[in-house]
Amino acid sequence: MKSSIPDLRSPIPDSRSPYLRLDNITKRFGSFVANDRISMAVQAGSIQALLGENGAGKTTLMNILCGLYQPTAGQIYLNEQPVQITSPSVALQHGIGMIHQHFMLVPQLSVVENIILGAECSLRLNLAETARTIATMAETYGLRVDPLAKVGDLPVGTQQRVEILKALYRRAQLLILDEPTAVLTPPEIERFFQVLRNLAATGHTIIFISHKLEEVMGLCDRVTVLRRGKVVATKAIGDTSAQELAQLMVGREVVFQVNKPAAHPEAVVLEVSGLQVNDDRGLPAVQDVSFQLRSGEILGVAGVDGNGQRELADAIAGLRPATQGTLTLNNQDITQWTPQQRVKDLKIGYIPEDRQKMGLVMSFTIARNLILKVFRRLPFCRGWFLQPEAIISHADHAIQQFDIRATSGLLKVGQLSGGNQQKVVLARELSGQPDLIIAMQPTRGLDVGATEYVQTALLAERERGAAILYISTELEEVMRMSDRIAVMYAGHFVAILDAKATTVEQIGLLMAGGTL
Known part of the structure; x- marks a missing residue:
């Protein structure tokens, strides 16, 4: 059977009519209506945002487009032709590809193996030749990646490129991106946006699902807002604002700045001294980290993803052994304690990143x-x-x-929805009034309303007297929430700064390995 190696010269659809049009799409699950007569149009070669609270119906609608669900009523049109998308394979035949927030990759396989998985049917597969083709494609679209690298060894930003290449390899003309920047650093986001602009310029049509309103305003041409399963507005980006979009999403005014009273730190709750921790490969991930965290304060940890933050959080929670150093909680050495001991006797709440x-x-x-x-x-x-x-x-x-x-x-x-799943985690971890809270990417993938809720809940814990370690790759979020900020680079704390006396530019420089 013929190989499905794609033609890089993607045809540009007719931009005089919508490339995609949804007409009164409805989806019911029993008595629950997830999508209620949704109509929207997306122009060819454009980037259109789809906004809404967690649970507003965005994912259900995109799953219908991808063939995972069948609509209860309504019609999908591509280039003004009615289509029936009965399965993911049929969606691919129609040129629809989706890049999910949680990547659909096999970590043990190489990049090229992941990309061709399920696409190649030839019994005489030439993996080296296919790798060269993918390398050419990656270069063409500005998605540079080593085709022979093992996916599990790649940083998350590069794994996302693999997901996009996988869709393009299958000749996707319409790309649906679900929270694509949730795992990217600011420099990676800017490079990624340039890739999306290039794709749109070559005729690809993009639906961009995000909760980050500043990204929507800076990237997209138009935006459709869902609330409780219905379309409440479709606007050109130039005709709206982030504040208006937030209000359309949640049905009320959203406060973007958190109300953070002055901190009054008291006794030391957590003391970390000379901590060293290995990653899953046995290589040093945390090296000689020392700090104190007091009751009633938030210590933020800023850094590019993959610089030891996950290993640090896991070691404090007892999920990963320390190879050197000590952990002292409430004046007790817990370095060798099991997670069960830490939860039972010392009240640790752990909000994991995933x-x-x-x-x-x-x-x-x-x-x-x-x-x-x-x-x-x-x-x-x-x-x-x-x-x-x-x-x-x-x-x-x-x-x-x-x-x-x-x-x-x-x-x-x-x-x-993702936001409500995060609230379940919060309810469990905060219900015992923990002395120490480890919050690892606590707002990743959440809408503005859910983000506001999570941050307010954590600030209430700070006022109660909890000591909070707040780890996030969202630099502005770390600065907004923290009393002090530790910058982590290559497994080290390179600086611990007063959040009020530092700037985004200074922390960004330290995150990149520079010095003040």
Whole structure:
């Protein structure tokens, strides 16, 4: 069978009519209406944003476009021709490719193997020749990557390039990007935007799903806003503002600046001394890190992703052993303590960077996810038996307290939007009033409303007296939330600065390995 090596000279569709048009698309799950008569048009060669709160129906709509779901009603048109997209393979045949927020790559395979996986049907595959073709494609689109590199060894920004190349290799003309910058650093984002502009200039049509309004304003041509499954507005970017878009998304005015009272640090809660930690390959990831974190303060950790932040957080939480140094919490040496000991005796709350892989059991209900750390204790367990009434009552209280958009604690957490999944993690980790909170990328992939909620909740914990380690690659977010900022580069804390007395430019220089 003929190889599916793509023609790099992608045809430019007729821009006089919409490349994609959705006409009254409706999707119901039982009595729940996820998409309610959605109509929108996307011009050929344009970048159109799709905005909405977590749970507004964006993902459902894109899953319909990708063939994962079938609409209950409505019609999809491509180049004004009606199409039926009955499966992901049919979507690819129509030139529709989606790059998901959580990458669909096999870490153990090389770049070229991931790109051709499921696309090549030849029994006489020439991997070296295919790698050269992909290298040429990567150079053409400004997506430079080593085709023979193992995907699991690549930084997340490069893995995203692989996802885009995979879609382009399959001749995708319409690219759907779901939170594409959630794992990128500021320099990577700017390079990525240039790639998208180049793709649009060569005739590709792009739907850009993001919660970062400044990115939407700086990149896109038009924007469609969903709220509770319905289209509430479609606007040209020049005719709107970030503040208006935020209000359209959530149905109320959104405060972009957090209300952070002055810090009043008290006793030392966490002391880290000479800490060294290895990564999954056994190589040093954290090297000679020392700092103190006090009750009632937020220490932010700024740095380009992959400079040891994950290993640092895991070591403090007890998920990864320290190869050298000591960890002292509330005057107790916990360096060799298990995660169970730290949770039980010392009240550590850990918000991991990936809520789906590390924070939640997606097949469990909300109620069961909320008691993962305490399911053996009263009132949730008596003897060897779980107590359903106590578990459900606890879930109902958490749903109310943390504004989790769910009809019942018996709903599987995998059925929730990303923002509501994060609220479940918050409800579990904060409910025991922990002395130390490790917040690793706590707002990644969240809309403006959910981000506001998470940050407000963490600031309330700070006021209560918790010590918070706030780790994020979003530099402005770190500066907004922190009392002090530690800059991490190549596994080291290169500086610890007063958040009020430093600038974005100074921290950005340190993040890149420079000096002040």
